[in-house]
Amino acid sequence: MTIIFGVFLLTLMVITALAIVHTQHLFVAVILSGIFSLLMAANFFLLDAADVALTEAAIGAGISTVLFLGALTLTGEAERYRSSSVNRVVALGVVAAITLMVIYATFDKPAFGDPQTPVQQHVAPWYIDTTANDIDIPNVVTAVLASFRGYDTLGEVFVVLTAGIGILFLFSATPTRRKKPQTEQESEVESTAEIKFGEGLRHFLIPQVVGRLLIPFILLFGLYVQFHGDYGPGGGFQAGAIIAAAIILYALLEGEARALRVIPQWVLTGMMAGGAILYSAVGVVCMMLDGNFLEYSVLAADPITGQHIGIIVIEAGVGITVTGVLLSIFHAFAGRRRF
Amino acid sequence: MYYVATIATLITMALALVRALQGPSVYDRVLAANMFGTKAVLLFSIIAFLYGRPDFLDLALTYALINFIGVFAILEFIRRRPNDAIEDDVTKGDVNDDNVVGR
Known part of the structure; x- marks a missing residue:
């Protein structure tokens, strides 16, 4: 079924x-x-x-x-x-050829849900067995993501950070080309448009009431997802996105400028870098306590407690970076008047 | 019973998708997308019980809380744009010059 x-x-x-x-x-x-x-x-x-x-x-x-x-x-x-018709035919041909190749390749794939596939035989059983003993959290995905493959996740956080830096870099350029001379009437329209831009949906009662009511709950739920990731689905990436969504909702309701007054750009930039630094710092602390980089077991007297502390802290780092990057990207888009 | 509910929800989703694909106006599509989000919340809830894992209800909750942010963004977008050419699908000739300048 x-x-x-x-x-x-x-x-x-x-x-x-x-x-x-x-x-x-x-x-x-x-x-x-x-x-x-x-x-x-x-x-x-x-x-x-x-x-x-x-x-x-x-x-x-x-x-x-x-x-x-x-x-x-x-x-x-x-x-x-x-598009010219020649281009279209070529494109269609390439896509059709690749589709046929991919369909052909699927014939060799194991059946859906087959327990005998190499993927299920390789490290997955080891993760499932070891998680219960060494880390003792119910969500194996979080254990794999945060502890067993902590290096990969650290890399991911830096990828997110780099993407954020790249987008801010692109948007920091001011457009000089394509500016056409403005007549007076046009510039007047522009200025009223700018006033309208800054306001958000402030003058609309129903979105205001509903939205304002929901923002605290979304934030609370974001924190729940952040710190409950060991036990249920969730973790830093998801929580970061949810918290960023709550702030974006505020920006939509009250205007982007007010949201920037609540959380200024320098705070967001700090969050972007701070989360990644927090994650790396956990690794360095582990090394100072005679462990390997990101070996959380040394963080407390009891190895399992150490794992728990490490996972909570690095997930917080992930969440902070993701929130900072997503909000920075949003402000980069919303704060711009013209391409 | 959960199977029947799942099938009913899937059919409703398909119907909403038909409306989103056909239009004709943009508002129909916005409404269809919103409807689709609501049905997704239902589908997640039903499947969570179907699999016997009610803790997966978190996912439905996420959607219920976040889905309407997209709708607010659409509202704000429609309010921001200079021309009011949203009554029907904008075809090539329908967009005025001011709008195309940026590309």
């Missing part, structure tokens, strides 16, 4: 993907990509990958739509139409 549900959802995904490619109206494409993300999360969930589904939920449902719309405000809504 699960397989039937999965195939059904995947079919819907294919249809949505084709529609995204087909439409030339980018606003519609953004809405459809939101639906695509929901379907993806549902698929992950069907396959019992709750942590991944939670990440997809937190990023895809809220933040990516906001960022896409921010990009659309800066550019335009209609896709520029340019």
Whole structure:
């Protein structure tokens, strides 16, 4: 039955993907990509990958739509139409060839859920056995992510940080080209538009009331996901996205400028770097206590308690970095008037 | 019983998707996307019980809390844009020059 549900959802995904490619109206494409993300999360969930589904939920449902719309405000809504028929035929040929190759490759793949596959035989049983004894937390995914493969996650955090730096770098450039001389009337329109930009949805009662009511609960839930990641689905990446979503909601309601007054950009920049530094610092502390880099067992007298402390602290580092980067990207988009 | 509920939810999702694909106006699509999000919350809840793991309800809660932020962003976006050409799907000729300048 699960397989039937999965195939059904995947079919819907294919249809949505084709529609995204087909439409030339980018606003519609953004809405459809939101639906695509929901379907993806549902698929992950069907396959019992709750942590991944939670990440997809937190990023895809809220933040990516906001960022896409921010990009659309800066550019335009209609896709520029340019393609020659020769290009189209070549592209179609390449895509068809690759599709056939991928379909051919799937014939060699093991059956869905087969316990005898190499993936299930290699390190997975070891992780499952060792987690109960050495780390003693119910969520094996968190144990793998934070402890067994702590180096990988540290790398991921730095990748997130680098991506954030790259985007801030791109957006810090001021556009000089393409500025057309403005008539008086236009500049007047521009200034009223700027006043409107700063306000958010402040003058709309229902979004105001509902939104303001929900922000504290979203923040609380974000903290729950952050610190409950050892026991249920969740962790730093998801929590960072949820907390960032709460602040973005505030920015949408009250205007971007007010959100920046609550959490200024220098704080966000500090969070971006601070989380990554916190993570690395845990590793260095482990080394000072005669352990290996990121060997949390030495952090406390009892190795299992040490593991718990290490996982909580590095997850906090991950959460801080993700929140900082996502909010910085949001402000970079929202704070810009023109591309 | 959970299976019946799952199938019903999946069919509703498919119907919402049809509306999102067909349009005709942008608002239909926004509404369909919102509907899709609500159904996803339901689907997650049902599957959590179907698998006998109610602790996975966290996921449905995440969606319920976060899904409408996208809708707010759409509201803000529609308010921000200079022209009011959102009644129907904007085709090539429908976008005015001011809007295209940035690209």
